[in-house]
Amino acid sequence: MVGFHSFKGPGGTALRVQVRPARSWEEFRECERIQQEVWGTIAASSELLSVTRKCGGIVLGAFAGKKMAGFLYAFLGRLEKRLVHWSHMMAVRQGSRDLGLGFRMKLAHRKLALAQGIKSICWTYDPLQSRNAALNVGRLGVQITKYIPDCYGHFPSAIEKGLASDRFVVNWAIASQRVVQRLRQGPPQIDVSGLPRANETALTASGFLGNRKLHLSIRSRRLLVEIPPHTDAMRAADIELARRWRQETRRIFQTYFRAGCRVEGFVAPSPSTGGGCFYVLKK
Numbered sequence: 161m162v163g164f165h166s167f168k169g170p171g172g173t174a175l176r177v178q179v180r181p182a183r184s185w186e187e188f189r190e191c192e193r194i195q196q197e198v199w200g201t202i203a204a205s206s207e208l209l210s211v212t213r214k215c216g217g218i219v220l221g222a223f224a225g226k227k228m229a230g231f232l233y234a235f236l237g238r239l240e241k242r243l244v245h246w247s248h249m250m251a252v253r254q255g256s257r258d259l260g261l262g263f264r265m266k267l268a269h270r271k272l273a274l275a276q277g278i279k280s281i282c283w284t285y286d287p288l289q290s291r292n293a294a295l296n297v298g299r300l301g302v303q304i305t306k307y308i309p310d311c312y313g314h315f316p317s318a319i320e321k322g323l324a325s326d327r328f329v330v331n332w333a334i335a336s337q338r339v340v341q342r343l344r345q346g347p348p349q350i351d352v353s354g355l356p357r358a359n360e361t362a363l364t365a366s367g368f369l370g371n372r373k374l375h376l377s378i379r380s381r382r383l384l385v386e387i388p389p390h391t392d393a394m395r396a397a398d399i400e401l402a403r404r405w406r407q408e409t410r411r412i413f414q415t416y417f418r419a420g421c422r423v424e425g426f427v428a429p430s431p432s433t434g435g436g437c438f439y440v441l442k443k
């Protein structure tokens with residue numbers, strides 16, 4: 161898994177990518193450049209990356225030839241009395257997304273962490289990012305452990321654009337049977353027909369999905385929470401709508417988590433869902 165992989169690149173061309181630890185100053189600087197491109201700011205400097213690597217952390221790059229297409233940065237930490245890897249950042253350059261590089265870097269990380277005796281890799285992600293949800297909940301089989309409103313405060317991220325930085329905290333139990341099985345079998349097919357919805361949605365005047373009505377007292381064992389399939393485009397075009405999505409989904413997740421529900425799965429956008437995407441919550 162730490163090694164070479166072949167992908168179908170843009171236009172169907174074959175792309176050979178090596179996932180391996182970053183090791184030189186130039187490679188650490190490249191991680192800084194990717195951060196600048198993706199978030200518009202550098203939160204983990206070359207110095208920090210280099211020192212973290214020496215202290216039990218991991219810095220991985222996905223290299224297409226000499227060019228770094230993405231990187232992953234994790235440090236060793238302690239969470240609820242267990243040693244874990246906290247995977248603070250992963251990013252793939254725009255033109256190289258959706259090829260499977262993020263998945264490959266996570267697999268490589270898992271392998272290296274297991275070799276260190278680590279059983280959990282944790283990180284956060286924005287619940288409204290459907291691509292991250294598909295990868296984390298669907299492909300990797302993480303468990304969502306918490307919802308943190310405005311987790312990092314207002315920070316200068318080009319993605320967040322001044323919105324509250326709400327996050328799910330995830331635990332990827334990398335040695336568990338559940339995860340081994342998920343990696344072997346892929347995301348389960350979930351039949352969402354007939355499940356009640358915590359939010360009824362409709363297209364707004366700006367052409368993006370908005371919430372029409374919230375249902376916060378559904379008692380059935382399983383229910384759906386819809387999220388927008390293209391949050392970045394929606395946020396760029398209609399920041400007020402993005403702000404509403406943040407407030408409304410915060411209410412929904414906090415309400416149902418307090419009522420004992422957990423995220424069971426994620427249904428990615430597809431023709432069979434009419435392009436919609438949903439978290440499945442289960443009590």
Ligand SMILES: CC(C)(COP(=O)(O)OP(=O)(O)OC[C@H]1O[C@@H](n2cnc3c(N)ncnc32)[C@H](O)[C@@H]1OP(=O)(O)O)[C@@H](O)C(=O)NCCC(=O)NCCS
Nearest residue numbers: 249250251252257258259260261262263290291294295389
């Ligand atoms: C999150 C990120 C690292 C993923 O990298 P990636 O290489 O594109 O990931 P992968 O290709 O392995 O997986 C993406 C999955 O999302 C799916 N996807 C694509 N568009 C989607 C959408 N609009 N909604 C839901 N899923 C979508 C892809 O089909 C793929 O799933 P599949 O492998 O089952 O087909 C990348 O999108 C990124 O850099 N984002 C910005 C930074 C960020 O959010 N980092 C993570 C938090 S630190």
